[in-house]
Amino acid sequence: MLPELGQLALILALLVAALQAALPLAGAQRGIGAWMAVARPAAYAQFGLVVLAFGVLTTSFLHQDFSLQYVAENSNSLLPWYYRITAVWGAHEGSLLLWALILAVWTAAVARFSKRLPPDVIARVLGVMGLVATGFLAFLIFTSNPFARLLPAAAEGRDLNPLLQDPGMIIHPPMLYLGYVGFSVPFAFAIAALLGGGVDARWLRWTRPWTNVAWGFLTIGIALGSWWAYYELGWGGWWFWDPVENASFMPWLAGAALLHSQAVTEKRGSFRGWTLLLAIAAFSLSLLGTFLVRSGVLTSVHAFAADPTRGLFVLVFLGIVIGGSLLLYALRAPADETGAPFAASSRETLLLVNNLLLASACAMVLLGTLYPLLADALDLGKLSVGPPYFALLFTLLMAPLVLLLPFGPMTKWQREQVSRPVAMLVPWLGLAFGIGIVAFFLAPQSPWKVAAGIAGAAWVLAGTLRFVWTRFQASGARFTPEMVGMTFAHFGIAVFLIGALLVEGLSQQRELAVAPGQEVTLGAYAFRFDGVARREGPNYVSDTGTVTVFSGDAPLTVLHPEKRRYAAGGQVMTEAAIQPSLQRDLYVALGEPLGGGSWAVRVHVKPFVRCIWLGALLMAIGGFVTATDRRFRRKETTA
Amino acid sequence: MHPTRQRRLLLIVALLAAAALATTLIALALQRNVAYLYTPSEVLKGEAGGHARFRLGGMVAAGSFQRAPGTLEAHFNVDDGDAKLPVVYTGILPDLFREKQAVIATGHMQGSTFVADEVLAKHDETYMPKEVADKMGAAHRKHGVDSAAEMPGPN
Numbered sequence: 008m009l010p011e012l013g014q015l016a017l018i019l020a021l022l023v024a025a026l027q028a029a030l031p032l033a034g035a036q037r038g039i040g041a042w043m044a045v046a047r048p049a050a051y052a053q054f055g056l057v058v059l060a061f062g063v064l065t066t067s068f069l070h071q072d073f074s075l076q077y078v079a080e081n082s083n084s085l086l087p088w089y090y091r092i093t094a095v096w097g098a099h100e101g102s103l104l105l106w107a108l109i110l111a112v113w114t115a116a117v118a119r120f121s122k123r124l125p126p127d128v129i130a131r132v133l134g135v136m137g138l139v140a141t142g143f144l145a146f147l148i149f150t151s152n153p154f155a156r157l158l159p160a161a162a163e164g165r166d167l168n169p170l171l172q173d174p175g176m177i178i179h180p181p182m183l184y185l186g187y188v189g190f191s192v193p194f195a196f197a198i199a200a201l202l203g204g205g206v207d208a209r210w211l212r213w214t215r216p217w218t219n220v221a222w223g224f225l226t227i228g229i230a231l232g233s234w235w236a237y238y239e240l241g242w243g244g245w246w247f248w249d250p251v252e253n254a255s256f257m258p259w260l261a262g263a264a265l266l267h268s269q270a271v272t273e274k275r276g277s278f279r280g281w282t283l284l285l286a287i288a289a290f291s292l293s294l295l296g297t298f299l300v301r302s303g304v305l306t307s308v309h310a311f312a313a314d315p316t317r318g319l320f321v322l323v324f325l326g327i328v329i330g331g332s333l334l335l336y337a338l339r340a341p342a343d344e345t346g347a348p349f350a351a352s353s354r355e356t357l358l359l360v361n362n363l364l365l366a367s368a369c370a371m372v373l374l375g376t377l378y379p380l381l382a383d384a385l386d387l388g389k390l391s392v393g394p395p396y397f398a399l400l401f402t403l404l405m406a407p408l409v410l411l412l413p414f415g416p417m418t419k420w421q422r423e424q425v426s427r428p429v430a431m432l433v434p435w436l437g438l439a440f441g442i443g444i445v446a447f448f449l450a451p452q453s454p455w456k457v458a459a460g461i462a463g464a465a466w467v468l469a470g471t472l473r474f475v476w477t478r479f480q481a482s483g484a485r486f487t488p489e490m491v492g493m494t495f496a497h498f499g500i501a502v503f504l505i506g507a508l509l510v511e512g513l514s515q516q517r518e519l520a521v522a523p524g525q526e527v528t529l530g531a532y533a534f535r536f537d538g539v540a541r542r543e544g545p546n547y548v549s550d551t552g553t554v555t556v557f558s559g560d561a562p563l564t565v566l567h568p569e570k571r572r573y574a575a576g577g578q579v580m581t582e583a584a585i586q587p588s589l590q591r592d593l594y595v596a597l598g599e600p601l602g603g604g605s606w607a608v609r610v611h612v613k614p615f616v617r618c619i620w621l622g623a624l625l626m627a628i629g630g631f632v633t634a635t636d637r638r639f640r641r642k643e644t645t646a
Numbered sequence: 647m648h649p650t651r652q653r654r655l656l657l658i659v660a661l662l663a664a665a666a667l668a669t670t671l672i673a674l675a676l677q678r679n680v681a682y683l684y685t686p687s688e689v690l691k692g693e694a695g696g697h698a699r700f701r702l703g704g705m706v707a708a709g710s711f712q713r714a715p716g717t718l719e720a721h722f723n724v725d726d727g728d729a730k731l732p733v734v735y736t737g738i739l740p741d742l743f744r745e746k747q748a749v750i751a752t753g754h755m756q757g758s759t760f761v762a763d764e765v766l767a768k769h770d771e772t773y774m775p776k777e778v779a780d781k782m783g784a785a786h787r788k789h790g791v792d793s794a795a796e797m798p799g800p801n
Contacts, residue, residue, distance in 0.1 A: 241741075367668060371672060374672060374676075375676070378676065378680075388682050388683070389682065389683035390680045390681060390682045390683065391680070391681050391683070391701065392676065392679055392680055393679035393680070393681055394679075395675075395678070395679045396675045396676055396678075396679035396680075399675050400671065400672065400675050403671070518718055518737045518738050519717075519718060520716055520717060520718055570741075578741075578742075579741045579742070580741060581741055596738075598718070598738035598739070599738070599739065601713065607718055607738050609738050
């Protein structure tokens, strides 16, 4: 009975979402107040109904209701309760329901925190979000119903994909979706502005915190995904330029560009059209990401069994949203650049360069990701684009960005004497260069990467500190949350540079066959393999290895890498054992038994790998802190 | 020329130059990093001849897997139903690597052996790399390993 309640709630949510789209949009166009007033209550009602549907599905998982096909396919009576909750979004149907839930959360939040906006604006913004919700809920109900019954009920479920039975997986999808879907707010705002015909600095000020928060969540989501791949896939890599990673990275790049361009538009009035276009792009890329992951057109860790009707539906939906909004943009984009004029040497120009570089990087990733699909469609053969393509071009595009980054905050709006910020920053650039040279000669391997990472990080760190110092010196100057947020995010980039380039440069790894008692030396560490013992887990049997690590002669730690065989599917999983620390991770993964007690083993020493995720965390914190700036919530008209 | 126009012209020229440079770089980088997928019969017909590095897709032939004792050197045959190609790979194979399962190996030919530097296996029980499935369509059925037969029933 309960699942039917969820089904009913979902159908009602679809109807309410359609109402939330149609009436307020029409009302705003015709100036009918009563129609516009439907937006808020409809948003709350849709939120309540989707929460109900999601709650029902979660309950069905907790109670192991194997008469639901989705539950039977993704759960098992041996599955621990916490993974039953995460199994809700462990596959296609449930993850779409999570998408719809998060969209409903954002919609309700917009309805709640938009008291200061004029009624026609809020009617349009909520109306556009209602349109998106209508599309997604229809997709759910007609092609991917999580409440489909399985009759007769299965006696036992097939279990959640063991790859996803992991604490990191509990929060990765919600975070990622909070980011993806969060971009629907600036998107809805952009469409509302195009429909209403005018980009007002006041409304822009209102959307900026939303963009920052969404981008912060997306940053955390991507970082969690990278961290999960690092320890769960057992290869020790942190980024593979896999199509699905790219799918989440493209909206991130567009979002990062949008953050900066929104700041310019809000403060100086310039780049209006570009900001609108970026807002459309960020959300369109989020939708494209969902499509790429969910339609199964890509070969990837996440691409599950393909269903052509789903792919077609998403493609049509994508066409309507992206095509429609771009058409609207072409017809209604603000033609007059009414912003304050600025000189070639000004903060506006630097932020323009920032946007060009981020947008190019985004286009480059898009091309590399879609090229195999394109080639396939044009019958050019089955091919894949290798990571070196992305790595090379990304480095080329990001190097000037890192070089110019510290100049941005130090340069005045509108017009700046080039010599002023240069004079303030050149000593620090010199210092960073010097540190880089020292690192070049001290590096045991890959001196270029190590030098570039350390010099780049030192430069961004020193340049950002110089900005902080300048602000302190300036009399009467205060630190707004916006500046603190920016400082955090830029520090995050410095920390990330250390992590990414030092891991790439200094990592050491060996794969070999070891017999019990045998030692493997890697850099300053010796790993002694002490054999493998069998152990029972809740829903798996594990071969647990024991590896003692020595630093010099002193034993440092004992690691227990595992090879698990899951009862339900018979699937084998590698659980790497890691001893983490800020300077380096020690990483051991078991391969396969080679007979006579000997095993294939993979050992890594990963210097500064934690800095990658720490840097991402700092960037996310930067986004959240910026959003708290009271300037964005200043009252201009009474509510 | 009017100074505003002159500046605008300069800007347009600069943008065009940047776009041209970017296009060239991207085209070059793409060209050098694209790996095509071939099946063993296509390789034996010489269709992959033009590419030094390519990807080989197919099933791991039953009974063909061997490890050289004491090392991680693995030998197996990749089969598309019509032809087989011996593959050698040194290192740890993915968890889902098994005989009679789909693999994609990346590497190059050395004599009549494919030397792989990366081996990917399908990543869950119901999944078969789409491109391999497309390529092997008929050959697949010949081996009686369509995905439905592989699905583990509820136990």
